[in-house]
Amino acid sequence: MFWTVLKIVLFLAVVAGLVLGVEALTNQEAGLRIAIANTEFTLGPVQMAIAAILLVALLWLLMKLAGLLVATLRFINGDDTAISRYFERNRQKRGLGALTDGFLALAAGDGDKALNKGRRAESLMEEQTLTNLLIAQAAQTKGNTQMAEEYYKRLLDDDRARFVGVQGLMAQQVEAGNDTKARKLAETALSIRPGHAPTQDRLLALQNQAGDWPGARKTLLETSRTGRLPKPVYKRRDAVLTLQQAAAEDAKGNTQVAQDLAIEANKESPELIPAAAAAARALASRGKPNPASKVIRRAWKAQPHPELAQAYAAIAPDETAAQRATRFEWLLSTVPGPEAQMTRAELLIAAEDFPAARRAIGTLHESHPTQRVMTIMAAIERGEGSPDAVVRGWLARALIAPKGPQWVCDNCAHEHASWQAICGHCGAFDTLSWKETADTSGPSATGTEMLPLIVGALPPAEAEAAAEAETIDPEPEAPAPEVEEPVTEAPAATPQDADTAEDKPQSQKAEDTQSADPDAEGEDQKVIDLAQTRRMGL
Numbered sequence: 001m002f003w004t005v006l007k008i009v010l011f012l013a014v015v016a017g018l019v020l021g022v023e024a025l026t027n028q029e030a031g032l033r034i035a036i037a038n039t040e041f042t043l044g045p046v047q048m049a050i051a052a053i054l055l056v057a058l059l060w061l062l063m064k065l066a067g068l069l070v071a072t073l074r075f076i077n078g079d080d081t082a083i084s085r086y087f088e089r090n091r092q093k094r095g096l097g098a099l100t101d102g103f104l105a106l107a108a109g110d111g112d113k114a115l116n117k118g119r120r121a122e123s124l125m126e127e128q129t130l131t132n133l134l135i136a137q138a139a140q141t142k143g144n145t146q147m148a149e150e151y152y153k154r155l156l157d158d159d160r161a162r163f164v165g166v167q168g169l170m171a172q173q174v175e176a177g178n179d180t181k182a183r184k185l186a187e188t189a190l191s192i193r194p195g196h197a198p199t200q201d202r203l204l205a206l207q208n209q210a211g212d213w214p215g216a217r218k219t220l221l222e223t224s225r226t227g228r229l230p231k232p233v234y235k236r237r238d239a240v241l242t243l244q245q246a247a248a249e250d251a252k253g254n255t256q257v258a259q260d261l262a263i264e265a266n267k268e269s270p271e272l273i274p275a276a277a278a279a280a281r282a283l284a285s286r287g288k289p290n291p292a293s294k295v296i297r298r299a300w301k302a303q304p305h306p307e308l309a310q311a312y313a314a315i316a317p318d319e320t321a322a323q324r325a326t327r328f329e330w331l332l333s334t335v336p337g338p339e340a341q342m343t344r345a346e347l348l349i350a351a352e353d354f355p356a357a358r359r360a361i362g363t364l365h366e367s368h369p370t371q372r373v374m375t376i377m378a379a380i381e382r383g384e385g386s387p388d389a390v391v392r393g394w395l396a397r398a399l400i401a402p403k404g405p406q407w408v409c410d411n412c413a414h415e416h417a418s419w420q421a422i423c424g425h426c427g428a429f430d431t432l433s434w435k436e437t438a439d440t441s442g443p444s445a446t447g448t449e450m451l452p453l454i455v456g457a458l459p460p461a462e463a464e465a466a467a468e469a470e471t472i473d474p475e476p477e478a479p480a481p482e483v484e485e486p487v488t489e490a491p492a493a494t495p496q497d498a499d500t501a502e503d504k505p506q507s508q509k510a511e512d513t514q515s516a517d518p519d520a521e522g523e524d525q526k527v528i529d530l531a532q533t534r535r536m537g538l
Helices: 002-027 045-077 082-107 111-124 129-142 145-155 162-176 179-192 197-210 213-225 231-251 255-268 273-285 289-302 306-314 321-334 338-350 354-361 371-383 388-400 448-454 460-472 495-503 506-516 518-536
Strands: 032-036 039-043 405-409 432-436
Touching (some): 082 129, 111 129, 145 162, 197 213, 231 255, 289 306, 306 338, 321 338, 338 354, 338 371
Antiparallel strands (some): 032 039, 405 432
16 A cells, blocks of 8 residues: 555656656747758757657667677678577577477377477487487387487486486396396496495396396495395395305305305394205204204294204204104294194104104194195004005095195295295295295185095005006105096995994004005005105105
């Protein structure tokens, strides 16, 4: 409000001043008389003021026309002038518009439009950094790798864009499958910008795929120094890489170096199961059974695992089965659970103490049924002289039982037969965990769950065939037989037979089974013994 009133007052003051000035000039008697070619002009005071204003305007216009003429001549001569700057600004404006449209098209996935706009911007703009980047990315989107590589290389000439150019070339090499060139480009990119997290991760992945474990450990150390990895995570991952390096050295025949690396990996991550097993074997081979036992015990407390049990058994390879069962008792009692029960039962089976093995396994076949538990039960039944139908019934149940704990990738849930640093399915690093898989038990489309009910003793013809095969090949490599007998060829036990079998004593049942089909019994017993031997590493 105040400023509005002030503006009105000022406007009225200006108008009043002009009116007073015009009135003062009008009252003046003096004038200007101009004589030109016998013509006389008389100008009054007001006319003199108007003439002066027109004269000044005319002089200003003449100066501008003269400047325009000079600028035109300089423009024609190629000099930098206002005219050239005008056209330059216009060209830059159109170039920036084309560049903006190109990046927007690239973000929308329209490679053709992005490439056309990039070409247009390239012809209009003097600064080519952004146009080179746009054309390179647009060409890569369209699949024109040659053009993309050409424009990415142009970015290498600009210090500001060199890192982006190397990144683009590295991505092309990765896409083309040239891991060696991609790894070198990743190293170059890190030399330009150390500590760049995505490039560090990419280089680490490429080094893992190439088996460059020393290089991967160096990259992991640089990653840790940037503060991206907590110390426990760094130690575990470095232990994984060290263990892989140990395996590579062992494959080359450098046993001493491999053992040193395995021990180093275990020191960095004592709970890492494969590292503990490898370190225990290395220490045992060097005549250090007590340190090897300590390594296994510490890892077993963190997580019981069959591989740890095998390494613990390998510490004293010359002991008897009974001595081994006694030595294992301290280890198994530290962490009670299914793994300890199964391991204890397997040790007692190897020592031929089948009643103790049954007590050790307890009700695990009901509370936690797995393929391994069912196999152990079959071995116990065979060792106690149970009928062949009972043994084969347990083996049939193993076909439909859950697998139990497996090495499973936390990233893609893919199962692995053995531990490895890199997932064979998704390529993720250090994502394998020992855990239960999805429960696949239950009714099947083929009726497999009926096998425990319909499988009986081996027919005589098949028993003779199995005996002949055993004579020809006394050491079969197959870990377990597959039950493929048709239902019509496998006679099911009648209720009367079951009642008769229940009335017989245990010794009589064993004699009947042996007298009925000794060849089938020997075949199944060998399969069960072979499975247990491989499980315990005996």
